[in-house]
Amino acid sequence: DVKVTQSSRYLVKRTGEKVFLECVQDMDHENMFWYRQDPGLGLRLIYFSYDVKMKEKGDIPEGYSVSREKKERFSLILESASTNQTSMYLCASSYGQGATYGYTFGSGTRLTVV
Amino acid sequence: EDQVTQSPEALRLQEGESSSLNCSYTVSGLRGLFWYRQDPGKGPEFLFTLYSAGEEKEKERLKATLTKKESFLHITAPKPEDSATYLCAVLRIGGATNKLIFGTGTLLAVQP
DSSP states (O other): OOOEEESOSEEEEOTTOOEEEEEEESSOOSEEEEEEEETTTEEEEEEEEEETTEEEEOSOOTTEEEEEEETTEEEEEESSOOGGGOEEEEEEEESTTSTTTOOEEOOOEEEEEO | OOEEEEEOSEEEEETTOOEEEEEEEEOSSOOOEEEEEEOTTSOOEEEEEEOSTTOEEEETTEEEEEOSSEEEEEEOSOOGGGOEEEEEEEEEOOSSSOEEEEOOOEEEEEEO
């Protein structure tokens, strides 16, 4: 089975901290994605990467950046955490254009910014 | 603009009481409609992909159908273990790669 692993299940950070969320996939997928999930708003795409060192903004990139130095690893960076970034963060990966099985998701990181 | 709307937001059923969840979409050129199941505190888990109007797919007590404007997830004789949030998504074409656009989900609770 394809596995997408997110390094932390729960994180608590202080306002203004720089926060790194890590995601690793083990099936050589080209594409990796970061979503955040909030009640009533569903999953919203933050950033995605279609190749090593290649990235594109999603629908809500403000306050975030990403890094993909290796094919299997995709990091989401909160440059200066704020309370409105408290959310569930989900990483996903896909092969090709994702038209058969969509994405494979990790278990999520619940981030609380205090 | 691509949009996915799910209804109802929440649904409570008795065990064995069949029902349907709705997903309506507007997208320029459907390349796939996806159903996922999400349990509390976990990531979404893939259920089905539908590609064209009239297509149907089944898995245990779940059956997904697709028309030109909406998809239904039919749940027949549900059990408490079917309780979860069910998410619908469409594939947005364009850019460097296609991207899934999600609805807000339907929270299903099945009571014994």
